[in-house]
Amino acid sequence: MQSKVRRFFSGKKRLPLKIALIYLLFGIGWIALSDTLLQAMALSPDWHHTSQILKGWGFVLFSTLLLYLVVEYYRRALVRSETSFDELVQGVSATTGEAFFSLLTQSLCQALKADYAFIGELCGTQDKRVRTVAVYAEGQDLDNFEFDLSGTPCEQVVVRGFTCFPSGVREHFPQGRLAAELGVESFVGIPLFDAEGEVIGPMMVLSRKPMHNLGLAAKMLKVFSVRAAAELQRARSEKTIEFMAFYDPLTGLANKRLFQDRVKQTFAWARRNHRFPAVLFLDLDRFRCINDTLGHTAGDALLQEVARRLQKTLRKDDTVARHGGDEFLILLPNIRQAEDAGFVAGKIIESFQAPFQVDGFELHLAASIGIAIYPLDGEDCDALLKNADSALHRAKEMGRNNYQFYLTEMNESALQRLGLEGQLRKALERDELCLYFQPQYDLDGRRMVGLEALLRWRHPERGLVPPDEFIPLAEETGLILAMGEWVLREACTRAQAWQAAGLAPMRVAVNISARQFHQYDLVRLVRLVLEETGLEPHFLELEITESLIMQDAEGAVHKLSQLRDLGVQIAIDDFGTGYSSLSYLKKFPIQTLKIDRTFVQDLSRNPDDSAIVDAVIALAHSMGMEVVAEGVETEEQMRLLHDKSCNRVQGYLLQAPVPSDAVARILLQASLNQPQDQSSLFCSAL
The missing domain is CATH 3.20.20.450 (EAL domain)
Incomplete structure (x- = not known):
C-alpha cells in the first residue's frame, strides 16, 4: 500500500491535478464527516459553537501543513535539479576535445531520458552533408559517420534554428532515412554558430518515444550550444594548424617536414624487413614558362592537377610531398630492388604525356626525376635528398623528360656547378x-x-x-x-x-x-x-x-x-x-x-x-x-x-x-x- 502511494506521488505526469484531487477529496470528507461527528458529540449549544470554530481552525492548519509539504517537496526537487544541472555543467565543462563531445552527448541522453544524441559539423558551406564528431546511442559511444542533410530534422535545425518535434518525426520527415532506421519519434535540436555567426553544425537529441520535458531539453541545449560551438571551432583550428604544419596548403600534399618524418619511420622499418626505400626528386620541365605566360593563378591550378595525377599514379603506401615551387618529393617505401624505383619513375613520366587542362588551355608538361636508394646512396634523409637532387640535375643535363639514378661522381659535378x-x-x-x-x-x-x-x-x-x-x-x-x-x-x-x-x-x-x-x-x-x-x-x-x-x-x-x-x-x-x-x-x-x-x-x-x-x-x-x-x-x-x-x-x-x-x-x-x-x-x- 505504501509503495502504491509513493509511486502515485512520485509520478510527475499531471502532478498538479493529483494534488488538487487529493485536496478536494479531503475537503469533501472533512465537511461531511466532521459535521456528523460534531452533532453526535454535541452536549450543549455552546459546545457545538466551539466545535465549529475548532473544525475551521483544524481545516486551516491541515491546509497550511499540506501546502507547506507540497511547496517544500517542489523546493527540494528544484534544488536537487539545479544542483544536478550545475554538477552536469561543471563536469562537462571540465573536459575538452573528443572527451567533451562524448561526455556531452552522454549527459544529454541521460538527463533527458533520450535514446540518441549527437553533435555534428557541416562538411562545407555548399555541401549539404554533416560529419558527426560525437554520437551516443542506447548507452554507448558509436563511430562517427556522414549523412545527407536533405529531408532530415537536421536540415530544419541548420536552416531555421532551434527546432523541436515532441512526436511524429517520421510523419513530418518521410524522406529522412536516418530517422526511419533509428525509429525516432521525437527530437529537439539547436544550431552551432562560429564567431562570425555562421552555422557550423547541429546538436541534436532524439528519442523513440514522445518527449515531454521540452523545457529542460531547450534549456540544456541552449546552455551547452555555446560551449559546443567554441569547442568545435577550437578543434577546427587545431586541425588547421596541424594541416599548415604538415601539409602544403596549395596541393594538399605532405610538406617537407612530414615527408622527412615518414622517411625516418620508413628507414627504421626497412632495416628490419630488408627493404631498400627510394627517394625520388621530381622537377617540372619549363614550368616557369607557363607561369610567366599564363600567370601564377593558372600555374597554381596546374600544380594542383599535377598533384592529383601523381597521387593517382602512385600506390597508397607511397608518399608524395611538395618540396616547393614546381618540385616534388616521392617516397617509395616498399622497394625490393633499385630497378623497381626506375619502373615507378618511368610510370610517372609516362603519365605526364597526357595534356593537362587548365583554364581552357591544353598544356603539355614533362618531368625530370632523380632517384636515390637507401642505404646505398645515403643513410639519412638529408643525404638522400641531396643525392636525389644531384641525380635530378643529371636528368636535366641529359635532355630533361627522363629519370637518372644517383652516381657518386655526381657530387663532384654538383660542387663544380655550384661554384x-x-x-x-x-x-x-x-x-x-x-x-x-x-x-x-x-x-x-x-x-x-x-x-x-x-x-x-x-x-x-x-x-x-x-x-x-x-x-x-x-x-x-x-x-x-x-x-x-x-x-x-x-x-x-x-x-x-x-x-x-x-x-x-x-x-x-x-x-x-x-x-x-x-x-x-x-x-x-x-x-x-x-x-x-x-x-x-x-x-x-x-x-x-x-x-x-x-x-x-x-x-x-x-x-x-x-x-x-x-x-x-x-x-x-x-x-x-x-x-x-x-x-x-x-x-x-x-x-x-x-x-x-x-x-x-x-x-x-x-x-x-x-x-x-x-x-x-x-x-x-x-x-x-x-x-x-x-x-x-x-x-x-x-x-x-x-x-x-x-x-x-x-x-x-x-x-x-x-x-x-x-x-x-x-x-x-x-x-x-x-x-x-x-x-x-x-x-x-x-
Whole structure:
C-alpha cells in the first residue's frame, strides 16, 4: 500500500491535478464527516459553537501543513535539479576535445531520458552533408559517420534554428532515412554558430518515444550550444594548424617536414624487413614558362592537377610531398630492388604525356626525376635528398623528360656547378661577359649581310667558358634575364656605333631565351633599347626557337606581332627540331627561318636531311621568308645549299665568331667591297 502511494506521488505526469484531487477529496470528507461527528458529540449549544470554530481552525492548519509539504517537496526537487544541472555543467565543462563531445552527448541522453544524441559539423558551406564528431546511442559511444542533410530534422535545425518535434518525426520527415532506421519519434535540436555567426553544425537529441520535458531539453541545449560551438571551432583550428604544419596548403600534399618524418619511420622499418626505400626528386620541365605566360593563378591550378595525377599514379603506401615551387618529393617505401624505383619513375613520366587542362588551355608538361636508394646512396634523409637532387640535375643535363639514378661522381659535378653558379652571378658585376659576332653571307650576291651576336664569358682563370656550360645554368637560375638584357643593349650599341663610324650597316641577330620571351615587358624593353641606342628597328633581328613559341602559340602570335609593329625582324632558330604546326606558322609574323646545323652536317650523305632542307627552303620561300643555314663547314655543303636556293649561310667555313673589335675590320672590308681571307673560301666554293 505504501509503495502504491509513493509511486502515485512520485509520478510527475499531471502532478498538479493529483494534488488538487487529493485536496478536494479531503475537503469533501472533512465537511461531511466532521459535521456528523460534531452533532453526535454535541452536549450543549455552546459546545457545538466551539466545535465549529475548532473544525475551521483544524481545516486551516491541515491546509497550511499540506501546502507547506507540497511547496517544500517542489523546493527540494528544484534544488536537487539545479544542483544536478550545475554538477552536469561543471563536469562537462571540465573536459575538452573528443572527451567533451562524448561526455556531452552522454549527459544529454541521460538527463533527458533520450535514446540518441549527437553533435555534428557541416562538411562545407555548399555541401549539404554533416560529419558527426560525437554520437551516443542506447548507452554507448558509436563511430562517427556522414549523412545527407536533405529531408532530415537536421536540415530544419541548420536552416531555421532551434527546432523541436515532441512526436511524429517520421510523419513530418518521410524522406529522412536516418530517422526511419533509428525509429525516432521525437527530437529537439539547436544550431552551432562560429564567431562570425555562421552555422557550423547541429546538436541534436532524439528519442523513440514522445518527449515531454521540452523545457529542460531547450534549456540544456541552449546552455551547452555555446560551449559546443567554441569547442568545435577550437578543434577546427587545431586541425588547421596541424594541416599548415604538415601539409602544403596549395596541393594538399605532405610538406617537407612530414615527408622527412615518414622517411625516418620508413628507414627504421626497412632495416628490419630488408627493404631498400627510394627517394625520388621530381622537377617540372619549363614550368616557369607557363607561369610567366599564363600567370601564377593558372600555374597554381596546374600544380594542383599535377598533384592529383601523381597521387593517382602512385600506390597508397607511397608518399608524395611538395618540396616547393614546381618540385616534388616521392617516397617509395616498399622497394625490393633499385630497378623497381626506375619502373615507378618511368610510370610517372609516362603519365605526364597526357595534356593537362587548365583554364581552357591544353598544356603539355614533362618531368625530370632523380632517384636515390637507401642505404646505398645515403643513410639519412638529408643525404638522400641531396643525392636525389644531384641525380635530378643529371636528368636535366641529359635532355630533361627522363629519370637518372644517383652516381657518386655526381657530387663532384654538383660542387663544380655550384661554384660556377656563384662565379656567374659576379660575371656581370665584374664586366666578364662579352659579345662575339659571326657573319652571315648572302649566297647569291656573295656578300656579308648580317651578324649574329653570341654571348661569351671571359673567365679570369678558365679563359673563355663554352656557352653550353653557363647558358643552361643561367636559364635555370634566372640570371638569363639580366644577361639577355645586357646582350640586347650591347649588340644594338655596337651596331649603331659601327654605322656611326661610316661602316657598312648590318643587321644584328640576337637570341632571345625562353624566360626572356615570356617576361611581360619584353616589347617595352626592346623599344627602350632601340630608343636609347638610336639603332633603327629593321637592323635588329630577334631569334626565337621553334619549341619556345609553340608552348603558347596564341600568346606568341600576339607578342611577335607587337615586335613586328616596332619594325624588328623575327627569325625562327633551329627550325625543324621542334613540333611546329603549319597552321600556326602562317600566323606568325616571321621573316626568316634558320635551318638547324644538325641537318646541314650530313647534308651530302643523308638523303633524309637533304629532303628536310629542301622542304624547309620550299616552305619558307612559298611564305615569303628567307632561309639561313647554320653550321656550314665544308665546300660541298656550300654548293648543295646554293643549288637548293638557300638565301644565307653562316659557319666556320666562312668565318668563325670573332670579338667586337675584329668585326670593325670585317665591316671595313665589306664597305670597300674587298673580300677577306675567310671569304675567299666562300668565293671558291661557289
